[in-house]
Amino acid sequence: DADVTQTPRNRITKTGKRIMLECSQTKGHDRMYWYRQDPGLGLRLIYYSFDVKDINKGEISDGYSVSRQAQAKFSLSLESAIPNQTALYFCATSDHWGLAGEETQYFGPGTRLLVL
Amino acid sequence: LAKTTQPISMDSYEGQEVNITCSHNNIATNDYITWYQQFPSQGPRFIIQGYKTKVTNEVASLFIPADRKSSTLSLPRVSLSDTAVYYCLVYSSASKIIFGSGTRLSIRP
Numbered sequence: 001d002a003d004v005t006q007t008p009r010n011r012i013t014k015t016g017k018r019i020m021l022e023c024s025q026t027k028g029h030d031r032m033y034w035y036r037q038d039p040g041l042g043l044r045l046i047y048y049s050f051d052v053k054d055i056n057k058g059e060i061s062d063g064y065s066v067s068r069q070a071q072a073k074f075s076l077s078l079e080s081a082i083p084n085q086t087a088l089y090f091c092a093t094s095d096h097w098g099l100a101g102e103e104t105q106y107f108g109p110g111t112r113l114l115v116l
Numbered sequence: 117l118a119k120t121t122q123p124i125s126m127d128s129y130e131g132q133e134v135n136i137t138c139s140h141n142n143i144a145t146n147d148y149i150t151w152y153q154q155f156p157s158q159g160p161r162f163i164i165q166g167y168k169t170k171v172t173n174e175v176a177s178l179f180i181p182a183d184r185k186s187s188t189l190s191l192p193r194v195s196l197s198d199t200a201v202y203y204c205l206v207y208s209s210a211s212k213i214i215f216g217s218g219t220r221l222s223i224r225p
Contacts, residue, residue: 004159033210042203042215043160056210090159101148101208107159 003027004108006091012114013081021076021111023091031094032074033105034058034066036087043090049074081115088112120204125220134191136219138204141185146208149180149187154201154218163202164189199223 004025013019023032031050035043035058045058047066055066063085065077078085089111096103121139128134140149148167152160164171166178166187177190191198201218 031210033213035215040217042217044215045210045213048210050210058211058213088157092159101146101150101206102165104150104162104165105152105160107161110157110159112157 004091004093004106006089006108006111008111009109010112012116014116015080015082017081019078019081019113021078021089021091021113023074023076023108025072025074025091025093025106027093027095027106028071029093029095029106030071031096031103032068033092033094034064034074034076035090035092036060036085037090037110038087046076078113078115083115086113086115120206120214120216122202122204122216122219124217125222127222127224128194129224130195131193134194134198134221134223136189136191136202136204136221137186138189138206139186140204140206143184143206144208147184147206148208149178149184150205151176151178151189152203152205152215154203160203160215194221194223196223196225 007022033048034046037043044060048056049068067075091108092105094103094105150165151163154160164176164178171178179188203215203218
């Protein structure tokens with residue numbers, strides 16, 4: 001979805017380095033998510049945010065942190081990157097109308113991260 | 117958590133109707149059922165969502181029996197461009213979002 005952008009699209013880094021992946025959206029949605037996807041597997045939720053200053057851990061938050069600086073921006077940081085964090089990372093926003101499950105998620109194009 | 121079970125893969129031919137069934141035996145009262153489609157190296161794309169009975173939109177139908185323990189995504193007259201991975205999600209809380217491994221659908225000419 002062109003309304004959800006991620007930077008960078010590709011990144012190579014070394015073990016121990018701190019890196020940040022950024023997500024921006026122009027949809028005006030309150031909810032934002034970060035996922036990672038490993039080859040041949042489904043997406044796993046890292047963190048999610050329902051509003052500015054609201055941060056919630058997902059299934060695999062260890063080794064990651066996030067910041068919701070504004071409604072439109074949600075960044076993911078790897079404090080000290082390790083090789084098993086090599087993956088495809090997706091950001092998503094959500095248009096919701098009721099309970100958490102009553103939503104449509106819109107995904108960005110992904111960031112391919114390689115940790116050497 | 118409402119664990120879902122889907123076939124790992126399916127094959128079909130252009131012009132056929134494809135039905136992908138998802139089992140979710142321990143679905144909770146507030147859980148909604150949502151299907152996403154994913155092409156290689158792209159983010160998933162929303163297909164359809166439902167709570168009970170039948171839902172239809174311009175690309176698919178979703179059939180949910182009364183006990184809601186399963187659901188079936190129906191794709192009418194598939195084309196080569198429908199080759200993708202399809203995920204069934206069942207949740208009512210963001211902390212319960214699980215994509216699973218999905219169903220890899222291959223469409224042949």
